[in-house]
Amino acid sequence: MAITVVGSVAFDSIETPSGRRERCLGGAATHFSLAASFFTDVRVIAVVGEDFGPEQEAVFQARGIDTRGIERIAGKSFFWEGSYLENLNEAKTHATELNVFAAFEPKIPDAYRDSEFLFLANIDPVLQRRVREAMPDARLVAGDTMNYWIKDHRAALLEVLKGLDILLINDTETKMLAGNNNLVHAARAVMALGPHTLVVKHGEYGATAFFSSHSFSKKDAYEEHIFRAPALPLEEVVDPTGAGDSFAGGFFGYLASQTEITPATFRRAMFYGSVMGSFAVERFGTERLQQLTRQEIDDRFILFRELTHLD
Ligand code: AMP
Numbered sequence: 001m002a003i004t005v006v007g008s009v010a011f012d013s014i015e016t017p018s019g020r021r022e023r024c025l026g027g028a029a030t031h032f033s034l035a036a037s038f039f040t041d042v043r044v045i046a047v048v049g050e051d052f053g054p055e056q057e058a059v060f061q062a063r064g065i066d067t068r069g070i071e072r073i074a075g076k077s078f079f080w081e082g083s084y085l086e087n088l089n090e091a092k093t094h095a096t097e098l099n100v101f102a103a104f105e106p107k108i109p110d111a112y113r114d115s116e117f118l119f120l121a122n123i124d125p126v127l128q129r130r131v132r133e134a135m136p137d138a139r140l141v142a143g144d145t146m147n148y149w150i151k152d153h154r155a156a157l158l159e160v161l162k163g164l165d166i167l168l169i170n171d172t173e174t175k176m177l178a179g180n181n182n183l184v185h186a187a188r189a190v191m192a193l194g195p196h197t198l199v200v201k202h203g204e205y206g207a208t209a210f211f212s213s214h215s216f217s218k219k220d221a222y223e224e225h226i227f228r229a230p231a232l233p234l235e236e237v238v239d240p241t242g243a244g245d246s247f248a249g250g251f252f253g254y255l256a257s258q259t260e261i262t263p264a265t266f267r268r269a270m271f272y273g274s275v276m277g278s279f280a281v282e283r284f285g286t287e288r289l290q291q292l293t294r295q296e297i298d299d300r301f302i303l304f305r306e307l308t309h310l311d
Contacts, residue, residue, distance in 0.1 A: 001257070002040065002042070002112075002115045002117065003042050003115060003252060003253065004069070004112045004119070004135065005042060005043070006029065006045040006119075006121065006127065007046065007121025007123045008026075008122060008123050009027040009029050009030050009052070010026045010030070010078035010079060011025065012081070012241060012285060013079075013081040015082075015084070017084070018237075019238075021239075024285035026080065026286070027078060028121035028122035029044055030242075031241075031245035031289070032249040035245070035248070035249025035250050035253060036249035037063040038253065038297055039254050039256065040253050040256040043065075044060070044065060044066065045106050045108065045112070046069070046070045046071070047101060048077045048078075049074070050072075052070075052072065052077050059286060068109045068111060073100050075100045077099060077100060078101050079097040079099060080095065081094040084239075084240055084241075088204065089202075089203030098124070101123065105130075106127055106130055108135060112135075114137075115135065116139040116256070117140050119144075119248065120141070120144070122146050125153055125157040126153075126156050129163065140165050141163060142166035143160060144248055145157060146169075146173060147172070150173055166197040167194075167198050169200065170200065170203065174186045177193075183200065183208070187208075197211055197212065197214075198210040199251065199273075201277075204231050204233075204234075206231040206274060207247060208227070209226065210225065215261070217261045228270075229267075229270035229274045230304070232278040232304065234281065234282070237282075239281060241284075242280050242286065242289075243277040244277070246280035247273040248273065250269075250273040250276030251273030254269040254272040255269045271301060271304050276297070279300070
């Protein structure tokens with residue numbers, strides 16, 4: 001089943017304790033697509049400027065990602081600059097330049113319209129909502145956001161949440177969105193805003209899914225409220241940028257590759273999310289996902305099972 005994703009396609013300048021990179025290919029939709037492409041067909045909706053050339057396009061092509069929905073216009077691509085010098089779990093944003101995204105009018109290519117899965121990756125909630133409305137037939141809709149939009153674009157974000165089945169955000173953002181410092185209470189409050197399923201990402205500590213009776217294909221299969229997947233303890237986290245989007249790509253990509261969503265497929269999706277996040281942080285930007293193989297993914301999935309198995 002194909003996934004259509006809308007979100008930032010960007011250039012990132014990143015500083016971590018392992019070093020610095022200037023203007024590498026980034027963006028929420030980029031990291032998401034690369035990760036999801038190991039599981040299913042992916043189609044991207046975004047806008048880029050004249051600085052996005054054949055070298056960047058080739059990264060998508062190499063993974064078979066459909067880029068017909070990436071519009072090219074005059075101007076500069078989205079630019080983000082951040083560092084992780086004090087805390088590898090939370091980026092410190094130094095610059096966010098929307099550039100060509102400021103006036104973007106998303107257009108959905110006809111070839112994308114039969115996508116049953118829709119992912120609204122991190123970008124202005126006004127754009128997320130427009131794409132959601134333009135794809136009313138999507139069977140499962142998931143999304144992400146960040147503090148930047150929660151703080152200053154709350155009303156638009158609340159509208160997006162109403163149209164989501166699954167929201168994936170990190171723990172500090174869950175608490176910020178709910179105005180509650182207890183994760184369980186905050187999760188409940190966020191789910192009351194729309195999504196029937198919430199996946200809370202904890203950076204290097206894994207992710208927790210909160211379910212409701214609507215989370216599965218068969219409503220009577222409901223049997224759990226909370227499931228937590230670990231993250232892989234790594235000796236070196238080179239660059240956390242894109243870990244959350246890679247988690248989302250593995251999670252949603254795996255779900256889209258399954259015929260039915262059951263509690264078991266959901267749990268496995270959480271593990272595939274963690275697997276993809278663990279690879280993403282091993283090198284700067286998209287470098288690791290560009291070189292990844294399906295065999296490495298399967299091997300690491302087994303490693304995750306061993307990490308958590310009791311018997
Ligand atoms: P994450 O998975 O949370 O580490 O997301 C990292 C990506 O988000 C980077 O590649 C940035 O280009 C992108 N990004 C940063 N700020 C924003 C924003 N305000 N809106 C959309 N994308 C952003």
